Amino acid sequence: MNTLLQQFGFDVLFKGTNMLRLLGGLGVALKISILSVSISIVLGILLGILMTLGNPLINAIARVYLEIVRFMPQMVLLFLVYFGATKAFGLNLSAQTASIAVFSFWGTAEMADLVRGSLNSISRLQYETAQALGLNRAQTYLYVLIPQMVRRLLPLSINLVTRMIKTTSLVMMIGIVEVLKVGQQIIEANRKASPNAAFGVFATVFFLYFIVCFPISMLSGYLEKRWENKG
Amino acid sequence: MNEILVTEHLHKEYEGMTVLEDINLTVKKGEVVVIVGPSGCGKSTFLRCLNGLETIQDGRVLLDNEVINPGRKNLTKVREKIGMVFQSYELFPHKTILQNVTLAPIKVQKRDKAEAQKEALALLARIGLEGKKDSYPRQLSGGQKQRVAIVRALMMHPEILLFDEVTAALDPEMVREVLEVILALAKEGRTMVIVTHEMAFARAVADRIIFLDGGQIIEEAAPDAFFTHPQTGRAKKFLESFSYEKK
Numbered sequence: 001m002n003t004l005l006q007q008f009g010f011d012v013l014f015k016g017t018n019m020l021r022l023l024g025g026l027g028v029a030l031k032i033s034i035l036s037v038s039i040s041i042v043l044g045i046l047l048g049i050l051m052t053l054g055n056p057l058i059n060a061i062a063r064v065y066l067e068i069v070r071f072m073p074q075m076v077l078l079f080l081v082y083f084g085a086t087k088a089f090g091l092n093l094s095a096q097t098a099s100i101a102v103f104s105f106w107g108t109a110e111m112a113d114l115v116r117g118s119l120n121s122i123s124r125l126q127y128e129t130a131q132a133l134g135l136n137r138a139q140t141y142l143y144v145l146i147p148q149m150v151r152r153l154l155p156l157s158i159n160l161v162t163r164m165i166k167t168t169s170l171v172m173m174i175g176i177v178e179v180l181k182v183g184q185q186i187i188e189a190n191r192k193a194s195p196n197a198a199f200g201v202f203a204t205v206f207f208l209y210f211i212v213c214f215p216i217s218m219l220s221g222y223l224e225k226r227w228e229n230k231g
Numbered sequence: 232m233n234e235i236l237v238t239e240h241l242h243k244e245y246e247g248m249t250v251l252e253d254i255n256l257t258v259k260k261g262e263v264v265v266i267v268g269p270s271g272c273g274k275s276t277f278l279r280c281l282n283g284l285e286t287i288q289d290g291r292v293l294l295d296n297e298v299i300n301p302g303r304k305n306l307t308k309v310r311e312k313i314g315m316v317f318q319s320y321e322l323f324p325h326k327t328i329l330q331n332v333t334l335a336p337i338k339v340q341k342r343d344k345a346e347a348q349k350e351a352l353a354l355l356a357r358i359g360l361e362g363k364k365d366s367y368p369r370q371l372s373g374g375q376k377q378r379v380a381i382v383r384a385l386m387m388h389p390e391i392l393l394f395d396e397v398t399a400a401l402d403p404e405m406v407r408e409v410l411e412v413i414l415a416l417a418k419e420g421r422t423m424v425i426v427t428h429e430m431a432f433a434r435a436v437a438d439r440i441i442f443l444d445g446g447q448i449i450e451e452a453a454p455d456a457f458f459t460h461p462q463t464g465r466a467k468k469f470l471e472s473f474s475y476e477k478k
Contacts (some may be wrong), residue, residue, distance in 0.1 A: 018463070096425075123319075123321070125317060125319060125321045126321055126323070128284050128317075128321075129317060129321040129323075130283055130323075131284065131307075131310065131311070132284065132310055132313070132314075132315040133311075133334070133335035133339065133383070133387065134307045134308070134311035134335055134339040134340075134385075134387065135312045135334075135335060135338065135339055136307050139338055139339070143323075143334060143338060144323055147325045148323075148324065148325055151325065227325075
């Protein structure tokens with residue numbers, strides 16, 4: 001048994017506080033994810049709704065913003081904000097703040113695009129029916145369009161959220177010690193004693209990401225089914 | 232009789248094309264006006280101009296002597312008085328039947344929820360659908376959905392009802408159940424403007440027929456006169472398209 005654990009490099013996980021350290025790293029990754037996802041959902045919904053109001057100025061600005069995000073690799077943006085902006089603008093951002101800012105900047109754009117798409121996929125006549133019943137614009141959005149939008153949005157946004165969680169592994173590039181970085185440190189520290197640690201540690205990191213993302217996916221499936229039965 | 236709805240020199244253009252030209256129509260209280268005409272003649276657009284869903288380029292629409300104007304602040308107030316039923320029902324899919332018909336009374340007219348629900352149940356009972364109050368629209372047939380859409384419009388206590396080809400999307404066997412509801416409303420003395428392709432129904436329900444073609448009112452007559460002795464060639468041709476003869 002022990003030799004098998006050694007063969008695949010899982011033995012290092014039981015040395016000292018290694019497993020706890022990995023979980024601590026996961027905590028850092030989750031903290032960044034949860035904060036950026038929350039900010040992205042709130043701002044993305046607001047921007048997405050604004051984009052359906054047909055204001056040419058808002059639409060032009062949003063379009064430029066979305067295009068920038070679409071073509072900019074997240075890592076370049078991360079470097080730009082953390083290494084570039086701190087020097088150029090004298091901003092003293094911590095690595096975590098910089099990464100939350102970058103991930104929110106990215107997530108908000110994608111979320112807004114999903115919200116806009118979901119709203120536009122609702123028949124124009126639903127809007128007109130609500131108007132004909134005397135609902136004003138805010139009431140039409142609140143009671144008729146947004147509840148329908150949320151149902152269409154859910155599967156798409158779950159995909160975005162899991163992508164954002166996965167991509168937090170990039171933040172180790174600006175010195176944040178999150179789960180992947182902790183994994184590397186453990187492997188480095190045990191290079192002599194457990195030369196095969198790489199497989200065990202990275203497989204564990206992989207598994208940790210899986211147990212975070214899988215329940216989110218399950219929840220999405222459950223809600224979709226529930227809504228389908230309701231309406 | 233007093234006039235509820237008046238259009239004066241209504242002119243509508245869409246992308247440089249004239250869709251409606253100089254439409255003058257007066258609908259009196261309790262009157263049922265049926266608009267017929269070939270596809271694309273502008274009759275649905277005309278109906279949509281009446282509650283400000285379409286902008287107009289010239290002329291005006293008056294409800295109780297108040298101008299209806301898209302973009303004006305009073306538009307939602309005016310729309311409360313105009314009930315509209317669409318061809319595709321447009322029930323709100325995420326709400327139950329009861330929620331569908333009570334949403335606007337509760338949120339727009341700020342009526343008491345229990346009182347609105349009581350009235351809704353009474354109206355649903357009249358069309359035989361009180362048992363569906365907790366169902367969702369997708370669980371109903373087309374004819375049932377359309378009857379619920381009529382109840383939803385009635386719940387606002389409108390002064391006038393607009394029906395836009397409300398049976399056009401229905402299977403033939405469901406057309407009658409919807410038309411009978413509208414006929415019953417006509418007997419109650421409701422004021423209505425109806426756009427339809429059902430000529431027998433038009434003849435039965437109308438106090439006055441408007442024949443629209445090419446965006447203009449071509450003929451305006453009592454139903455019997457219109458269907459037995461159309462005055463214009465275009466109306467004759469239009470009516471002939473509905474009859475079949477073995478040659």
